Amino acid sequence: MHVTILIPARYASQRYPGKPLAELTLPDGSRRSLIRMTWDAAMAVPGAARVAVATDDDRIAEHARDFGAEVIMTSETCRNGTERCADALARAGIETDLVVNLQGDAPLTPPWFLSELIEAMEADSGAEVATPVLRCDPTTYGHFVEDRRAGRVGGTTAVFGEGGRALYFSKEVVPYIAPGAVPDPIPVFHHVGVYAYRPAALARYIDWAQGTLETVEGLEQLRFLENGAAVACVEVDARGRLFWELNNPEDIPRIEAALKEL
Known part of the structure; x- marks a missing residue:
């Protein structure tokens, strides 16, 4: 398959303005921006024909070009990363299979998460969209619970049925587990913020209106579910590595600690 990786990036995040330009301290003491680390992760994926940053912000664009990234400027009206990918695909005239x-x-996304996602789309012709999910270990589950107790919106959880078809995604911790009754293995799956789309699915996405679930949860992938699209959840293995996204400033120490364990 001809695969294009797009990195949608916006400056005006409500929870963390300027997040793509936030710098993390690496184990050797050097500093690197979040968008640069994401670019490095994308470049480590074997077989990708093209990698580009999609943004509407000149500050992000200038920084990305400085470290050698291709940049596609997108509309300021894009409301989420999926809309930004669709806009970038159209503006750049990219023809691709995926x-x-x-x-x-x-920045902690391992390249094999993306490779396994691509392989799953090659094998499942009925899937219009695919996204990775990772079974929570006790540490990650603890982060979820800690964030909700503190009133922070942390990571996203995914619920799926037989065959891996997505049933729901939420910023709450689902399924609910009563305190002191956490089973082993933990039946909570962390949704990894990566998507693989067939171009036709992206084209339909931008024609659909935002639904109630997408609006209240603030999760772009729910638009696919609300319109009956087939979304495949692909279970991946972190291979002993801690995975966590940078959603809030409080996540920086968690990620920097995880980087030291790589």
Whole structure:
């Protein structure tokens, strides 16, 4: 398959303005921006024909070009990363079999997550969209619970049925587990903020209106579910690595600690 990886990045995040330009301290003491780390992760994926940053912000564009990234300028009206990928695809006139959306807040995303996502789309012709899910280990589940107790919106959880078809995504911790009754293995799956779309699915997405679930949860992928699109959840293995996204400033110490364990 001809695969294009797009990295949608916006400056005006409500929870964390300027997040793509936030710098993390690496184990060797050097500093690197979140968008640069995401670019490095994308470039490590074997077989991608093209990698580009999609943004409407000149500050992000200038920074990305400085470290050698291709940049596609998009409309300021894009409301989420999926809309930004669709806009970038159209503006750049890209013809491809598969578009992978690697959102710029997951520097701990291993390249094999994307490789397995691409392989799943090759094998499942009925899937219009695919996204990785990762079974929570006790540490990650603890982060979810800690964030909700503190009133923070942390990561997203995914619920799916037989065959891996998505049933729902939420910023709440679902399914609910009563305190002190956490089973082993933990039946909570962390949704990894990566998507693979067939171009036709992207084209339909921008024609659909935002639904109630997408609006209240603030999760772009729910638009696909609300319109009956087949979304495949692909279970991936972190291979002993901690995965966490940078959703809030409080996540920086967690991610920097995880980087030291790589």
